[in-house]
Amino acid sequence: MTSRRDFIKIAGVSLGGMTAGGKAAYQAMANTLEKNSLDPTLLNRTPTYCEVCFWKCAGWVYKKPDGDIWKITGNPDDYNCNGRFCPRGTGGVGMYYDEDRLQTPLIREGKRGSQYYRKATWDEALDKVAEGMKKIAQEHGPECVALFNHGSGGTYFGHLMKAFGSPNIAAPSYAQCRGPREVAFLATFGEGVESPERTDIRDTRCLVLIGSHLGENMHNGQVQEMSDAIDKGATIITVDPRFSTAAGKSKFWLPIKPATDLALLLSWIHVIINEGWYDKDYVDKNTFGFDLLREHVQNMTPEWAYGITTIAPHIIRETAREMANASPAVIIHPGRHVTWYGDDSQRLRAVAILNAILGSWGRRGGYYNPDTLKLPEYPHPPFPTPQRTWREAFPGKYPLAGLALASGLCDATIPALTRNCSIKGWIVDGTNLIETLPNQKNTIEAIQNLDLLVVVDTMPMEITGWADVILPECTYLERYDTVRTGPHRQPQLALRMPAVAPRYDTKPASWMAKELAKRLGLEAYFAWESIEELIDWQLKQVGSSLAEMQRIGVKTFPRKYDDLYFNPAESYEFNTSTGKIELYSNEFANAGFDPIPNYTPHEEPPPGFYRLNYGRGPAHTFSRTSNNPNLTDIMDENVLWINPKVAQEWGIKPGQEIWLKNQDGVVSQFPIKARVTERIRWDSVYMVHGFGHDDKRLTRCYGKGASDTRMITKVHIDPVMGGTGMRGNFVTFLFEPETMEAKS
Amino acid sequence: MRYAMAVDTKKCVGCSDCVVACQTENHVPIGYCRDWVVEVTDGTYPQLEIELRSERCNHCNNSPCVRCCPTGASHYSEGGIVLVTPNECIGCGACIASCPYDARYPHPDGYVDKCTFCIHRIKKGLKPACVAVCPTRCMYFGDLDDPKSEVSEVLKRRKHKTLIPEAGTSPQLYFLI
Ligand code: SF4
Ligand code: SF4
Ligand code: SF4
Numbered sequence: 001m002t003s004r005r006d007f008i009k010i011a012g013v014s015l016g017g018m019t020a021g022g023k024a025a026y027q028a029m030a031n032t033l034e035k036n037s038l039d040p041t042l043l044n045r046t047p048t049y050c051e052v053c054f055w056k057c058a059g060w061v062y063k064k065p066d067g068d069i070w071k072i073t074g075n076p077d078d079y080n081c082n083g084r085f086c087p088r089g090t091g092g093v094g095m096y097y098d099e100d101r102l103q104t105p106l107i108r109e110g111k112r113g114s115q116y117y118r119k120a121t122w123d124e125a126l127d128k129v130a131e132g133m134k135k136i137a138q139e140h141g142p143e144c145v146a147l148f149n150h151g152s153g154g155t156y157f158g159h160l161m162k163a164f165g166s167p168n169i170a171a172p173s174y175a176q177c178r179g180p181r182e183v184a185f186l187a188t189f190g191e192g193v194e195s196p197e198r199t200d201i202r203d204t205r206c207l208v209l210i211g212s213h214l215g216e217n218m219h220n221g222q223v224q225e226m227s228d229a230i231d232k233g234a235t236i237i238t239v240d241p242r243f244s245t246a247a248g249k250s251k252f253w254l255p256i257k258p259a260t261d262l263a264l265l266l267s268w269i270h271v272i273i274n275e276g277w278y279d280k281d282y283v284d285k286n287t288f289g290f291d292l293l294r295e296h297v298q299n300m301t302p303e304w305a306y307g308i309t310t311i312a313p314h315i316i317r318e319t320a321r322e323m324a325n326a327s328p329a330v331i332i333h334p335g336r337h338v339t340w341y342g343d344d345s346q347r348l349r350a351v352a353i354l355n356a357i358l359g360s361w362g363r364r365g366g367y368y369n370p371d372t373l374k375l376p377e378y379p380h381p382p383f384p385t386p387q388r389t390w391r392e393a394f395p396g397k398y399p400l401a402g403l404a405l406a407s408g409l410c411d412a413t414i415p416a417l418t419r420n421c422s423i424k425g426w427i428v429d430g431t432n433l434i435e436t437l438p439n440q441k442n443t444i445e446a447i448q449n450l451d452l453l454v455v456v457d458t459m460p461m462e463i464t465g466w467a468d469v470i471l472p473e474c475t476y477l478e479r480y481d482t483v484r485t486g487p488h489r490q491p492q493l494a495l496r497m498p499a500v501a502p503r504y505d506t507k508p509a510s511w512m513a514k515e516l517a518k519r520l521g522l523e524a525y526f527a528w529e530s531i532e533e534l535i536d537w538q539l540k541q542v543g544s545s546l547a548e549m550q551r552i553g554v555k556t557f558p559r560k561y562d563d564l565y566f567n568p569a570e571s572y573e574f575n576t577s578t579g580k581i582e583l584y585s586n587e588f589a590n591a592g593f594d595p596i597p598n599y600t601p602h603e604e605p606p607p608g609f610y611r612l613n614y615g616r617g618p619a620h621t622f623s624r625t626s627n628n629p630n631l632t633d634i635m636d637e638n639v640l641w642i643n644p645k646v647a648q649e650w651g652i653k654p655g656q657e658i659w660l661k662n663q664d665g666v667v668s669q670f671p672i673k674a675r676v677t678e679r680i681r682w683d684s685v686y687m688v689h690g691f692g693h694d695d696k697r698l699t700r701c702y703g704k705g706a707s708d709t710r711m712i713t714k715v716h717i718d719p720v721m722g723g724t725g726m727r728g729n730f731v732t733f734l735f736e737p738e739t740m741e742a743k744s
Numbered sequence: 745m746r747y748a749m750a751v752d753t754k755k756c757v758g759c760s761d762c763v764v765a766c767q768t769e770n771h772v773p774i775g776y777c778r779d780w781v782v783e784v785t786d787g788t789y790p791q792l793e794i795e796l797r798s799e800r801c802n803h804c805n806n807s808p809c810v811r812c813c814p815t816g817a818s819h820y821s822e823g824g825i826v827l828v829t830p831n832e833c834i835g836c837g838a839c840i841a842s843c844p845y846d847a848r849y850p851h852p853d854g855y856v857d858k859c860t861f862c863i864h865r866i867k868k869g870l871k872p873a874c875v876a877v878c879p880t881r882c883m884y885f886g887d888l889d890d891p892k893s894e895v896s897e898v899l900k901r902r903k904h905k906t907l908i909p910e911a912g913t914s915p916q917l918y919f920l921i
């Protein structure tokens with residue numbers, strides 16, 4: 001045990017400078033590891049946390065008598081899932097059994113995109129990747145290699161990139177998804193919403209969902225808590241042009257005209273201030289800029305908003321009243337995928353402000369204060385300082401972007417006169433960029449300019465078809481991974497360990513990154529012998545161990561402070577320029593943006609066109625699950641929701657296959673079946689994201705349904721943080737694919 | 745003892761987790777299912793209502809499927825659970841035709857299969873797989889003869905209905921409305 005204490009000291013002092021003491025400590029640890037760690041093949045159930053979506057529910061994997069995987073169920077101790085996985089997590093077995101999986105490393109022969117690959121050994125493949133990375137580093141600098149990642153493997157590749165000297169690490173979950181919400185909440189409260197969201201839905205009395213379709217998106221803990229809230233009689237208010245599942249559970253459904261949500265939000269703020277329904281004590285004590293806000297919204301009456309949103313003034317007042325009655329146990333939900341129209345940071349600022357004046361931040365039934373247990377990093381030498389970052393590709397733009405933009409890195413790959421270096425190499429781990437980034441043409445142009453494209457995935461997603469080298473990852477059921485930390489009401493750790501040995505010639509990302517590090521002369525950054533050793537070391541720093549976690553799967557720790565909710569008797573300082581909740585944002589003002597949000601109208605569909613809205617189906621996650629045998633059994637294609645009046649006008653019958661054409665003349669590659677339903681407004685259509693795959697190696701989902709991403713060619717960039725607004729695209733219908741040229 | 749299940753249509757979100765969990769728990773081959781989700785939409789935009797229901801065998805008290813089975817493979821088991829003994833089943837399909845709820849399917853291995861209320865789990869004191877997995881906790885299971893069971897309690901408290909009661913099968917799957 002003394003060696004461990006010493007080791008902590010070394011790690012702390014030299015920030016990972018490798019010393020002889022460190023080496024000895026590793027050895028001591030490697031020895032104890034043996035007796036501490038369990039052989040997974042001997043256990044009848046092994047812990048994991050789910051990798052089908054970002055919610056990362058912890059569960060147990062059970063095996064059949066033949067030793068293969070039987071089922072996955074939730075771990076009752078886990079706060080993210082409370083013992084219940086969502087359908088995708090339950091169907092996660094299909095990721096393991098999918099016979100279309102990538103089975104061996106592949107190296108491309110022939111032109112990029114030509115899809116001629118030869119099987120390679122791991123040595124060959126990794127050598128090639130390392131060579132490519134070195135060449136780029138020599139010719140252009142290590143910053144010209146970028147990492148796109150989504151999921152747990154990103155930890156290891158991210159670490160590799162930092163050791164290599166590149167800060168260009170981006171997850172599409174920022175600029176293509178929840179970035180605006182984080183920026184807006186940071187500017188207002190000095191803290192982001194984080195994931196899992198800090199919404200205290202369990203105890204709320206009023207939940208307001210704006211375009212957020214909980215129950216169709218199975219963000220597990222939130223869906224569970226929404227159900228608890230229904231049981232307890234909470235009021236749900238849903239704002240959505242579509243009669244979503246959540247709308248079906250709501251006391252109020254506001255069938256808003258698409259793209260006008262900000263006007264509704266401002267009018268709610270107007271009513272709540274003018275009627276004196278705001279939380280006066282809370283506002284006085286904690287906020288900055290209330291008078292400016294009051295003045296700002298004076299003209300933003302429900303009558304004003306009616307003309308914009310089509311929501312009747314009395315409904316706006318009545319719903320505002322509901323929120324105020326529930327205050328502070330009210331949640332105006334920030335949503336998750338919020339990159340819609342390009343002014344999303346401002347819309348989310350309005351959401352934050354509304355929550356603030358109702359006093360729900362840091363209050364029971366509103367937003368709780370989460371706590372996270374951070375695990376110390378395994379000691380490593382300091383990272384080199386990069387010479388350039390992605391920001392320099394966009395001088396003066398997106399000042400409030402807190403994280404790298406996946407779309408930005410993609411754009412920075414296309415050579416421009418204004419840049420002295422474009423990005424030359426991509427490592428893409430677990431994200432199908434072709435279906436994730438809007439404007440596919442742009443993505444492909446960027447790819448064509450690369451010297452190196454490496455894809456790490458479990459499935460032959462479209463992006464793998466463009467790769468120079470494909471590194472097949474084993475699924476989360478076949479590997480150890482970084483220990484799950486993540487915020488919640490109380491900090492928890494969750495372990496993922498292999499239930500079975502990897503099928504085929506596949507490997508974990510942790511192993512790949514370490515092997516690449518060896519080839520790049522960066523092994524000092526991956527000083528652990530095995531991932532078991534790394535995890536055991538990390539866990540021991542916080543008083544657990546690999547052996548303990550293998551037994552229990554999830555461990556709960558006490559909170560650092562007893563402040564799940566604010567104590568009204570105390571004063572708090574917020575991490576903003578004024579130390580207050582900023583209703584008027586100095587950060588936005590200083591960066592040249594509206595310090596209090598304003599409504600600006602968005603473009604409307606031309607005659608004969610309909611706004612394309614997209615969302616989630618409960619059985620799928622992005623395009624990642626579309627070939628999963630268990631989940632395609634539940635839903636194997638997406639359909640296009642069309643209002644019956646629109647369908648009648650066009651003569652479209654239920655179930656009829658139609659092609660879509662967007663405002664830029666882009667036609668869907670495959671037809672999509674019409675779902676003629678009253679559940680959608682006449683000015684928009686809707687489809688579930690993640691279908692219409694055009695890679696034939698995906699045998700179950702090839703050509704099933706249509707890809708929304710393909711139709712999203714017009715992107716409205718959020719000037720505040722670079723988010724890619726994707727809901728300003730309009731489609732019309734074609735009855736035969738042939739007519740596309742003739743008509744356009 | 746009388747086992748029964750209640751599904752709260754006010755909470756069900758139609759996610760089909762109950763279906764996936766049943767398939768994996770009971771090794772139901774892909775392409776088949778013992779339970780399924782029904783969505784009923786009523787009204788015109790914007791005056792709308794939807795009902796979501798997770799459906800399965802109703803374990804009827806008066807089951808035409810048991811009555812018409814020529815071999816006795818379909819039978820009542822403990823607590824009124826209607827079961828099929830695979831090796832007694834000749835796959836004639838009479839029961840499939842007789843069930844008003846379409847709750848049975850021909851298993852590719854040559855027998856007829858259906859929901860068992862996860863009797864193998866109940867015997868171990870566990871809940872049926874669908875009930876145990878449901879993220880909205882909208883399903884209740886237990887013994888109707890026990891007034892304190894979860895299902896008895898919720899049926900006392902809440903308005904409910906059964907499907908096609910006029911078929912006279914006395915279904916034991918209740919929907920809270
Ligand atoms: S919400 Fe579902 S898919 Fe996401 S991690 Fe949890 S079980 Fe897996
Ligand atoms: S799992 Fe629960 S919420 Fe999901 S469809 Fe089944 S009954 Fe409904
Ligand atoms: S629902 Fe059908 S299969 Fe089930 S007991 Fe009733 S009649 Fe028989």
